[in-house]
Amino acid sequence: MTAKADRVFLLTMLLLDLAMVSGALALAYWVRFQSGWVPYGQYHPWTNYLLMGLAQALLLPPVFGLQGLYRLRRSVSRFDEVYRLVVGLSIVNSLDLAFMSLAARETDVSRLVQALTWAFGIGLVWVGRLLHYAAQGELRKRGFGRQRVLVVGTGQEARIIGEKILGAPELGYELVGYVATNGAQAAEVAGKPVVGRAEGLNELIRKYQVGEVIVAEPGLSHREILEVVARCEPLPVNIKVYPDVFQIMASEVSIGDFNGLPMVNIRDVGLRGWRRTVKRVFDVGFSATVLVLLSPLMLLIAALIKITSPEGPVFYVQERVGLDGKPFPIIKFRTMRPDAEAETGPVWAKPGDPRRTRLGAILRRFSLDELPQFINVLLG
Structure with missing residues (x-):
C-alpha cells in the first residue's frame, strides 16, 4: 500500500506542479498584454508562448527531481522546500530562456513575461504544494499510504x-x-x-x-x-x-x-537506483563545468596560499562520515596556520579565529575556501 500511495502522491504532485507553472505563464501573459497595467509597443499573440510553455513542461520534472522536490517526505522543512523551489524554477527558466534564444529566434517573446512567469511560478507552485500536503495529511489520517x-x-x-x-x-x-x-x-x-x-x-x-x-x-x-x-x-x-x-x-x-x-x-532510500544515477550524472557535469570556469581563480588562490604560508599545504583535508556511514575526505583551501590544530586540537572554527592566516581571513569572509568542495562533488 505504501508504494502505491507514494506513486499516487508523486504523480498528483507532478501534475499539480505542471498545472501551476502553466498557470503562472498564463497569468504573466495576461498581466503583460491584456490587463492594461503595463504599456507595450508591440502585441504578442499567445501562440508565441506555446513553445515556451512546452519547454517548461519538459524541463520541470527532471530539474525538480534533481533538486529533491519529488522525494516524498512525511515531514518537510518548509524553508528548505521553498529554497529548492526557487533554485529549481530559476534553473528551469534559465534553460527555457536559452532554449528560446537558440531554437525560436524568429518568435518574439517578452522578457517581462519570462520574469513574471518565474515570480508567479514560485508563489503558485508553493501554494499548490501546500494544498497537496494538506490533502496527503487527510488521506494518511484515513490510513492511505501508512x-x-x-x-x-x-x-x-x-x-x-x-x-x-x-x-x-x-x-x-x-x-x-x-x-x-x-x-x-x-x-x-x-x-x-x-x-x-x-x-x-x-x-x-x-x-x-x-x-x-x-x-x-x-x-x-x-x-x-x-x-x-x-x-x-x-x-x-x-x-x-x-x-x-x-x-x-x-x-x-x-x-x-x-x-x-x-x-x-x-x-x-529515495536516492537509490536510477534516481541516484541521474543525480550523480548531474553532479559530475555541473561540478566539472564549475571547476573549469573557476580554475583560474582557484589556481590564483592556491599560489597565494603557498606564497603567504609556504610551510603548509594548499588544501585542508579532513575525513567526515557521509551516506550510510561511509567516510570521505572533505577538501577546502587551507585558511589556518599549519600548526593550528597542534595547539588547540580539532575544534570548530569561529568568527575572528586567531589561528587564521591573513589570506585565510579573506577567503573565509567570502567563502572562497569552500571552492574545492566541487572536487568533493566530482569525486562523489
Whole structure:
C-alpha cells in the first residue's frame, strides 16, 4: 500500500506542479498584454508562448527531481522546500530562456513575461504544494499510504518520538514499537511494546514490514549507530537519528523536520537506483563545468596560499562520515596556520579565529575556501 500511495502522491504532485507553472505563464501573459497595467509597443499573440510553455513542461520534472522536490517526505522543512523551489524554477527558466534564444529566434517573446512567469511560478507552485500536503495529511489520517516505523531506544528521547508519531496521524506513520539497546529491559514505552533488541533489527524490519527506523537513544556510541545503519543496509528502509545522539556527524548529513523535532537523515532510500544515477550524472557535469570556469581563480588562490604560508599545504583535508556511514575526505583551501590544530586540537572554527592566516581571513569572509568542495562533488 505504501508504494502505491507514494506513486499516487508523486504523480498528483507532478501534475499539480505542471498545472501551476502553466498557470503562472498564463497569468504573466495576461498581466503583460491584456490587463492594461503595463504599456507595450508591440502585441504578442499567445501562440508565441506555446513553445515556451512546452519547454517548461519538459524541463520541470527532471530539474525538480534533481533538486529533491519529488522525494516524498512525511515531514518537510518548509524553508528548505521553498529554497529548492526557487533554485529549481530559476534553473528551469534559465534553460527555457536559452532554449528560446537558440531554437525560436524568429518568435518574439517578452522578457517581462519570462520574469513574471518565474515570480508567479514560485508563489503558485508553493501554494499548490501546500494544498497537496494538506490533502496527503487527510488521506494518511484515513490510513492511505501508512508506513510502519520502529524506534530504536527506550528512554525519554524515544518516548518523545513515539508521542510525536501517535499525536500526528497526518504524517501517516504506524508505530510498531520500540527496539531495546544496551541491555535495556523495558517491556513497553508509552503503551507501545518493546518488540526486540537492536542485534536483531534486520529481522524485525522484515517481520513487521517496516519502512522507516528512527534511532533515539543517547547512550549509543558512534560505532553502535553505524552498526544500526549497517544492519539496515540490505533493506529498503529509511533511517533517521534524533540529533542528540549523532552530533559528531550532524554537519555532513541533511537535517529534516519531524513534526517540530529536528531529525538527521542518515539514509533515504529515495536516492537509490536510477534516481541516484541521474543525480550523480548531474553532479559530475555541473561540478566539472564549475571547476573549469573557476580554475583560474582557484589556481590564483592556491599560489597565494603557498606564497603567504609556504610551510603548509594548499588544501585542508579532513575525513567526515557521509551516506550510510561511509567516510570521505572533505577538501577546502587551507585558511589556518599549519600548526593550528597542534595547539588547540580539532575544534570548530569561529568568527575572528586567531589561528587564521591573513589570506585565510579573506577567503573565509567570502567563502572562497569552500571552492574545492566541487572536487568533493566530482569525486562523489
